[in-house]
Amino acid sequence: MDTYTVTYVAMGMTDDVTTCEICGKPELKGTVRLMLVDSDGNSEGEVFAGVSCAAKRAGRKATEIRTEAKRADKARENAVREAHSAWRSAHSEWTCKVRDAHFGPVLPRPMVVCEYYSTPEFKAANAAWIAANPEPPRPHGW
Numbered sequence: 340m341d342t343y344t345v346t347y348v349a350m351g352m353t354d355d356v357t358t359c360e361i362c363g364k365p366e367l368k369g370t371v372r373l374m375l376v377d378s379d380g381n382s383e384g385e386v387f388a389g390v391s392c393a394a395k396r397a398g399r400k401a402t403e404i405r406t407e408a409k410r411a412d413k414a415r416e417n418a419v420r421e422a423h424s425a426w427r428s429a430h431s432e433w434t435c436k437v438r439d440a441h442f443g444p445v446l447p448r449p450m451v452v453c454e455y456y457s458t459p460e461f462k463a464a465n466a467a468w469i470a471a472n473p474e475p476p477r478p479h480g481w
């Protein structure tokens with residue numbers, strides 16, 4: 340006989356949902372986003388619930404659920420911060436490459452930069468270079 344085990348994981352707290360989806364209690368300060376995870380680690384859906392209902396559903400203590408939710412929120416915040424800082428350095432590297440590509444051997448000596456910028460040759464070369472070397476995409480939620 341196959342056993343089918345599922346686990347509940349607290350994914351975070353939110354004050355976007357203030358009604359417990361388990362007991363229907365409204366006007367909560369916030370709810371726990373409780374995800375149902377199967378034995379392969381896949382999400383089987385989620386429910387927003389007050390802390391005590393979430394704990395009951397997960398078969399754990401309310402304090403454990405709250406701690407787990409807060410830890411998940413913190414981890415997500417850190418991931419966002421890291422993604423932003425990775426993007427910042429990737430972007431500044433990209434900016435340097437743009438500059439190198441345009442001002443390395445390319446800039447005609449007697450021409451001042453702003454004149455060079457306004458030439459059709461520059462505009463075409465710039466567009467072509469950027470098409471071939473796209474700007475790093477901004478992280479979601481920037």
Ligand SMILES: [Zn+2]
Pocket residue numbers: 359360361362363364388389391392393
């Ligand atoms: Zn409830």
